[in-house]
Amino acid sequence: MNDPKTRIPGSENDRRVDYELRRSVDKIQSRFLSRVGDRIVRGMSLRELNEELLIEALSVASASYGFVLSLGSHNVADISPDETAPPSQPTQLELTAAVSINQNQQAKRLHETLTNRKPESLAKDVIDMGKAAFSNSVSKLPGNLPSGHPSIKSYACLPMRDKNKIIALMILTNTRDQFDLVIVNQLQTMLDAFVRIQIYDIVNRGIHDVIEDVGRTSRQLVTLMDASINGILTMDNKGMVTAFNPACASIFEIDVRKALNTNINLYLSNVDIEPILKQLDAAQQSGQIISGRPYRRTDVTATKETSVEFPVDLVIYHTSVDDAIFTTFIIDDISDRIDSARKLQYTLDQFQTLARLAPVGIIQLDIEWTCQYANDMWCQLSRLSREDTLDSGWTEALHPDEVVYMLTDMRKALVNKQTYHREMRLCAALDECTWISLSATALHINGRLTGSLIVVVDITEKHLAEERLKQSAHYDTLTGLLNRMFFLDRLGQAIESSVRRGDVALLFIDLDGFKAVNDTLGHMIGDELLKLVANRLLETVREEDTVARLGGDEFTITLTHLTDDYDAGRVAEKVVDYLREPFNIENEEVFISASVGIAVGNAKNSDSSTLIKQADIALYRAKDSGRSRYVFFTPELDQERRDRSVLITSLRRAVDRNDFELFYQPQLRIKEQTLLGFEALLRWPQESGDRVRPQEFIDVLEETGLISDVGQWAIEEACRQYQIWLKKGLIGDDTTMSVNVSARQLGMPRFASQVACILQRQAMKPSALILEITESALVNNIESNVIDQIKQLGIQISLDDFGTGYSSLAYLSQLPLDHLKIDRSFIMNITKNEHAVTIVKSIIALARTLGIQVIAEGVEDAYVLPLLEAEGCEAYQGYYFSRPLPVSDMELLLGGLDDIQLGHYVNFIDLGDGRPRLVNG
Ligand code: C2E
Ligand code: MG
Ligand code: MG
DSSP states (O other): OOOSOOOOTTSHHHHHHHHHHHHHHHHHHHHIIIIIHHHHHHOOOHHHHHHHHHHHHHHHHTEEEEEEEEOTGGGOEEOOTTSOOOOOOOOOOEEEEEEEEOTTSOEEEOGGGOOSOOOHHHHHHHHHHTSOEEESOOSSOSSOOOTTOOOOOOEEEEEEEETTEEEEEEEEEEESSOOOHHHHHHHHHHHHHHHHTTHHHHHHHOHHHHHHHHHHHHHHHHHHHHHOSSEEEEEOTTSBEEEEOHHHHHHHTSOHHHHTTSBGGGTBOHHHHHHHHHHHHHHHHHTOOOOOOOEEEEEEEEEOTTSOEEEEEEEEEEEEETTEEEEEEEEEEOHHHHHHHHHHHHHHHHHHHHHHHSSSEEEEEETTSOEEEEOHHHHHHHTOOHHHHTBGGGGGGBOTTTHHHHHHHHHHHHHTTOOEEEEEEEOSSTTSOEEEEEEEEEEEETTEEEEEEEEEEEOHHHHHHHHHHHHHHHBOTTTOSBOHHHHHHHHHHHHHTHHHHOEEEEEEEEEETHHHHHHHHOHHHHHHHHHHHHHHHHHHSOTTSEEEEEETTEEEEEEEEESOHHHHHHHHHHHHHHHHSOEEETTEEEOOEEEEEEEEEOTTTOOHHHHHHHHHHHHHHHHHTTSSSEEEOOHHHHHHHHHHHHHHHHHHHHHHHTOOEEEEEEEEETTTOOEEEEEEEEEEEOTTSOEEOGGGTHHHHHHHTTHHHHHHHHHHHHHHHHHHHHHHTSSOTTOEEEEEEOHHHHTSTTHHHHHHHHHHHHTOOGGGEEEEEEHHHHHHTSSSSHHHHHHHHTOEEEEEEETSSSOOHHHHHHSOOSEEEEOHHHHHTTTTOHHHHHHHHHHHHHHHHHTOEEEEOOOOSTTHHHHHHHHTOOEEOSTTTBOOBOHHHHHHHHHTHHHHTTTOOEEEEEOSSSOEEEEEO
């Protein structure tokens, strides 16, 4: 029978209903104070009381007709659970009041039209159940209606209970809205309140008893007023305050007694009160009964006793009591609410101003992750209009590759109450992305997640700068190849995955003669060449291989997934061949070549630094053995390298301690058989007594730069010895002293001036000193004017080892040479090789034409001498006459030279005991 329109228990609704109920009771109290109380005192009948109740109830329920059925004292229904059920007998119902409300909200008491027709079955149901029943869809009425009775569409039947006994039933019909649990409960509470305060009792017992109870009753009413949470103020139709509860006192900050009988306009603004008073006045003039539904006025200005104004909400209703009309105001101080609303608005304004001015994009999402707010900057960064951003539109701005991850991660972080950060792209227009730094924070109300705030900052510039930095950190700016750092990285990765995927080969590539290109053609061409070399290297390898530039003219290739080491060899060969082909730069052909060192390994047997070291050793060997070639690393190469480093250490020590010594080898005039001069030759004596010969260490001295010190020492020592022999009379002043000078030494900036100092220190005649320079050393220094400087000092120059270098005979005419030494390889082959004879003859002929004295090296046998003499070679040196000798032995030899001049070719043989001996040849 009950309408299914019910409320969710324990919800906000419940609390609201509770509150509403209490408010209803409040209303009832105040109405009773002003209306019923008065009548009781004057003697009020039960019917009148019920009529008042009906008017009240109809108003609360918005119903149009209602009546009260009393059960009478003899058959009051007992609904107490602990008492035995009363005998089931037909209930005696007595219609004690009926009221209808017309469209103008005027109540009409209908006691004269009461009929005897009563809804017995409905009454029985309610009495049996002990609680109210209602229906909004009446199909069949419980009981028949008399003819002419308005039709009934809805009804509510409520028991009026006094201490578990039902004393009457109230029936309300045809509500304008709907009967529902809330309204019925509200009515029930109201009825219970009436009965509880024993008004029925009072009325039943009659006026005399009432007088007795008035004090008690009004105390109870006052208690109810006192307990009200709202201010309750009653005024008469003149606007004088007739009731003022404690809540009012605290709202208006005035004592209750002081407030009574004062004018209402002290408390509520005249603008609001004036029309009410006028209306009441008019009603009274016309004798109209004013009663009906309470109505509201919101945001009415009220005034405290301190004159401070504040806003209130009012529920107002009027009651006619006899001739007087009372108006009750239920006053709700809303300053706090308005204050909170204002504060909220202020905060909101602040937020929006901040968001509008902030140089960052801001959007606010709700719990469904849909956008509720977006500032201008967001629209600018995302290139979305505000309309397009709202709801789920904002996700359109996120880069499609990132949107899913970003939303998932963000959701996870926010749910876990963490702030979410991400650097990502906004790409509403796909061709142009904006890099942003995004931060999202969850928004909570009472600990419950209600949404989130997202702030985005444009970091495109920063991102590009980082990219550029990364690029420059990883790539060589000139060639665009990987740089050293990135190369190391890649090499490490390649080795890591090598065991699974095959060996790694590391090729170290060094350009031969690149310095000369730079020096002769300029750095612009040099740079261009490096770029072209880089391109060629890239063309030589597969896509998965890595080409890098370590700096200068050093490149690397990392080959991965090798199944056969020789693949690396093939690539190296391709590199060597390809780089040998001419490069066309600015319409000029530029030639270069490359040397390549190769090391192969995998994660099991090697690592990055080992491979690099090995490739470097192999490269060194490739360079050393003639360049423009490739060499695989082998353990033997490593051994050589170790030996070499031991050698370097020992040589450094020898230089520090001046451990070197000079041997001298005589040079003789062939024809005259007289001493022409000496060649000073460097020896490195060992503790064992052995003397290490120069070919074993000269290149190391050159490479380490130690040659500078040692070479200077050799020149000075030779000059010093020359002067001693001269003083001793062992040689004549036309004798010469030849000293070897290496290319590196010659290239030293102050070489000539240092030699000049030596000459001065040793008081040496410059023309007695001959500097032996090899072809290559001469060619390397041809550009500088060191040769001229030497010549200007008066020193002679001898071209050593002629025929082994790559200089052409054409050079000879350009060089200021005094002597030319035919390399011993030609002299030694003269008997075996026809070509050697031809070469020797040509060299001598050419030198003679140029007026250069020729000396033959490596003469070991007497029989070459007549041939050399016949061709016009003036001098020789070689084991035939004497090996290079230490000073003491040379002095012995010089002491006996007169004998030699007698016309015998003698062979001076080292017998191994350190003492030389002249042997007749
Ligand atoms: P080099 O200037 O051509 O010196 C001649 C070399 O031929 C010497 O070797 C000498 O011992 C050797 N020799 C002379 N006669 C004969 C012969 O009949 N048969 C054979 N088989 N060899 C003969 P050494 O002393 O071992 O010097 C080797 C090279 O070391 C020199 O060649 C020179 O280029 C360089 N050298 C020697 N001393 C110095 C020095 O003080 N400074 C520089 N920079 N280089 C030096
Ligand atoms: Mg020499
Ligand atoms: Mg020589």
